Amino acid sequence: MMQELVERWMSRNVITVSPAATLPDAERLMDCKMIRRLPVVESGRLVGIVTYGDILNARPSRVTALSFWLLNFLVTRLKVSEFMTPNPITISPDTTIGEAAQIMLKEMISGLPVVDDEGTLVGIITESDIFRLVAREWARSNSLSRV
Numbered sequence: 687m688m689q690e691l692v693e694r695w696m697s698r699n700v701i702t703v704s705p706a707a708t709l710p711d712a713e714r715l716m717d718c719k720m721i722r723r724l725p726v727v728e729s730g731r732l733v734g735i736v737t738y739g740d741i742l743n744a745r746p747s748r749v750t751a752l753s754f755w756l757l758n759f760l761v762t763r764l765k766v767s768e769f770m771t772p773n774p775i776t777i778s779p780d781t782t783i784g785e786a787a788q789i790m791l792k793e794m795i796s797g798l799p800v801v802d803d804e805g806t807l808v809g810i811i812t813e814s815d816i817f818r819l820v821a822r823e824w825a826r827s828n829s830l831s832r833v
Contacts, residue, residue, distance in 0.1 A: 692786050693779035695819055696800050696809035702727040703736065705767035712766050713741050725799050725807055726770045732799055732807045734770035744769035776801045779808060783819060786811050 703712050703724045712724055716738060726734035744764060776799045777786055786798055790813060800809040 690783045690819060691779065692777060692781045692783060692798075692800055692811045693809075695783060695815045696779070696811040697815065698809045700725055700799075700807060700810050702807065703766055704728065705733060705765065705770065707766045708762060709741060709744055709764040709766070709769070710762055712736055716741070723797050723810070723812075724766075725774075725810065726766055727807055731805050732774070732776065732801055734767070734772045735774040735797075735799060736766055736770045740769050740771065774799055777811070778802070783811075783816060787816055790816075 701715065701719050701721060701724065703715060703726055705726050705728050707715075716722065716724060722738045724736045725732055726736060775789065775793055775795065777789065779800055779802070781800075789798060790796065797810055797812040799807055800811055802808050
């Protein structure tokens with residue numbers, strides 16, 4: 687199981703966002719697609735990542751002296767490039783699941799963009815993908831032990 691490659695378990699049709707997109711655009715996209723992270727791509731290259739936590743942190747505090755209208759005005763103009771994590775940790779498709787899991791645990795992150803040798807985004811591997819592998823292996827070993 688630990689020698690399985692990321693390439694086999696990663697999601698390939700990755701939903702991405704531009705650094706010029708606004709906070710409401712990114713939030714709407716994440717809500718509609720029911721995802722928790724968005725790789726930020728510019729000219730075909732990965733330049734950052736935005737998590738749902740980043741969006742929540744970018745939103746203004748409810749305790750502020752600014753008016754509702756001014757806050758709304760400011761939020762609708764906030765660009766992804768202003769609150770994304772630039773240059774995120776990435777892995778290659780030939781990284782093992784074990785290595786990917788170790789990186790996620792060490793860095794306390796729940797997903798890793800997968801890039802090719804040219805830095806082009808080719809997928810994303812998340813804790814859910816790894817859990818799917820663990821569940822499959824558990825089911826397989828459990829069914830074998832009953833035979």
